[in-house]
Amino acid sequence: MANAEIYFAIFLFLLNFLSGVAEWNTKDYLKKENSLIKPYSDGRWDFVGSTIVSNSYVRLTPDHQSRKGAIFNNLRSYVPNWELHVHFKVHGSGNDLFGDGFAIWYTKEKLMLGPVFGGKDYFTGLGIFLDTYSNHNGPHNHGHPYISAMVGNGSAHYDHDRDGTHTEVAGCESHFRKSAHETYIAIRYEKKKLTVSTDIEGKNAWKECFSVEGVRLPTGYYFGASAATGQLADNHDIISMKLYDIGLDEEKAEDYENIDPSADMFAPPRDHVEDEKRSFMSSRxxxxxxxxxxxxxxxxxxxxxxxxxxxxxxxxxxxxxxxx
Structure with a gap:
């Protein structure tokens, strides 16, 4: 009788454990229709500009001057809480001078080349900018490469002359360019909180870059990525973009399809001052x-x-x- 009770207790434990695993899997799963995965042939992503698709990566720009390229998912995402994992690589022949960088988008518009790391200015939605440009404009309290986030409502301008610091919601330094390891970035949006993390040191663990409360993003927007080179250049490669549905319970009262993109906090503006310490040959x-x-x-x-x-x-x- 004692053995039967022990076996029954073990059975209940395993049943509860498997139920928990099953529940976790249903709340956090890959959205294949909004993900970019090898061999990039499912027809759900559109490519424009200088973008080249190979078997191993999608190259937004080659290591040549004055190029722009972009990719955008042609299906809207209706997931209110999500996490996007981007496997990427930025590399080139330059050791001291290189640029300009690339952007990861969640926007109302798609397939529009422009001046913001290859993407459209005055955008509506979220832009995550990975700026590698090795010469900055004006006084900074950070170096490059630099990761920042901007929430646009269609009327905000990204100012390259100020490196976008007067419209960013947050940012951090990140030495992802020419890393000896595989480089990843995770963008997580849950219950009006935006968190950006990186894995660039080969530790298979996320390191938080920044976290911001009070960010409002609607559903029904497009995911994408773009890159640009100017007088300076780099290869900007996307290996994969995987979108996960976090599956958190949401307040039913809010209509996520019709809210306007906004953020409660922005970085304080700064004056544009020419940087005389840098070589004039490295300016744009x-x-x-x-x-x-x-x-x-x-x-x-x-x-x-x-x-x-x-x-x-x-x-x-x-x-x-x-x-x-």
Whole structure:
């Protein structure tokens, strides 16, 4: 009889354990229709610009100047609480000068190339920016590479001249470029809380980058990614984007399809001040300005050479006069 009771207790324990596992699996599962997984051939993602699809990765931009590329899921996501895992790689030939970076999007619009890391400015939704540009604009209290988040309502402008610090909700430094390990970023949104974490040190563990309360994001938006290069360049590769439904119970009163994207907190604005400590060659020069600097430099060298020749000739004449 005692053995029967023991076996029955073990049976109840296993039943409760398996029930708990089953319940966990139903509340946190992969949304395949909103995920980008090898071999990238399910037809649920659209590619534009310089994007190249291989068997191993989706390259948004090659390591060449002035390129833009983007990918967007062509199915809307209606998950109110979610976590997006992005496996990526940023690398290139530059050791000191490189850029510009890439963005991960959850937006109302899709497939629009633009000036914000290859994506559209004045966007509506969420942008996570992984900025690798090695020269910053104005005084910072952080270095690069840098990860930041911005919530746009269609009227906010991302200002590259200020590295977007006057519209970001939060940010952190992260040395993901040319990492010796596989690089991942996790974007988690649950009950108006946005948390961004990274795994870039090969520890198979998430390290929190930042967490922000009071972020409101509607359902029915598109996930995507984009990248851009300018005078500086890098390869920006996406290996996978996996969306998980967290499955948390939500208040039924709120209509998540019709709320406007917003955030309670923004980083304080700062004045734009040119950084004189950095080499002018690493600044974001447009083509005609760069050409103008080259022309002025050539003229300057010519003037210096002419003045030097005149001084040399004068000294030679004076030397001959003293000899006679």
């Amino acid at each position: 020069l447009t083509g005609w300005r760069f050409l103008l600097i080259i022309i002025v430099g050539i003229i300057g060298v010519g003037v210096c050479a002419m003045v030097g020749f005149i001084i040399y000739t004068k000294r030679q004449e004076d030397a001959r006069k003293r000899f006679y």
